[in-house]
Amino acid sequence: MEERQKRADADMAAGTLNIEKTWKNARQTDKLAMVKRQLQQMAGGRQRCMYCSDSAGTDIEHFWPKSVYPEQMFRWPNLLLCCTGCGRDCKGSQFPLVNGNPALLDPTVDDPWDFLDFSPATGILFARMDSKGSTSIKGSETARVFQFAKRDAVTLGYRRSFRRISKIIQTILDDPAGHAAAFISDLKDADEHGILGWCFRGAGVNESPMSSLRQNHPAVWSACVSAFKNY
Ligand SMILES: [Zn+2]
Known part of the structure; x- marks a missing residue:
């Protein structure tokens, strides 16, 4: 992951980073399959979406959206498990900030209640x-x-x-x-x-x-x- 992030950072500096393609290629690898398994384990026995807790967690989600913050694309603390409804249909690249801090609940840190x-x-x-x-x-x-x-x-x-x-x-x-x-x-x-x-x-x-x-x-x-x- 660190290696991949370094390469992405270098591509970004050179102005040649294709975010979607880089992520899509990485998703085909065993390493990223391992990341997904690890996230599923963290999500508990029901392997549900970390945002809604309702639907199955099927996607690797970037808390800080990779399209806006590619420097976070392969950072482990930025990766979550989410459902298609939460990730693709609702959140997309939305990421409201207040004084530079996330205005969305971070399921790995915050107590939702x-x-x-x-x-x-x-x-x-x-x-x-x-x-x-x-x-x-x-x-x-x-x-x-x-x-x-x-x-x-x-x-x-x-x-x-x-x-x-x-x-x-x-x-x-x-x-x-x-x-x-x-x-x-x-x-x-x-x-x-x-x-x-x-x-x-x-x-x-x-x-x-x-x-x-x-x-x-x-x-x-x-x-x-x-x-x-x-x-
Ligand atoms: Zn969800």
Whole structure:
């Protein structure tokens, strides 16, 4: 990768770099196939897109778009796994900046639930409001660029995941004698979209049925909060 980046940098300096062709040629190699496998492993068992967590991650994505920042084309920290909908249809070469810093969530660094909120009724991800009532720029830019409100398949998937999570939480509310460990494992199985972070540390802590669990079963609640701290 380093070698390839050096060659690309030299071509760029000479004014002869063909970004698309260079990337396309590299994608045919075993090394890049290895990079994709590595990213798939990082994306967890479901190998989903790192932006929407809904569709399968099929493409190697450049967080800093290679068409604008070819000096990042072969840099490992710039590579993510994403779906066609997020990468090609939505993001393309869009990359909003604020004071030179990315205004999009970086899935390798940021906790999405610091910046995003979720509506269980619509399945839409949108910018989180802070305690002073201002909206997170990173959250709103991410929701805008990835068009979360307009992608029916994505919102449907999120609604389904949340319904399954709600049902499991309801079982503990109905029968608090159940084991917290089994409960936590059921929740992980049900959560295909990474919403447990929203439920147990994001804005979801104040929503039903999480708020009932927190008030009525504080021990189970604490076990969940610690289980889903980095989830
Ligand atoms: Zn996606």
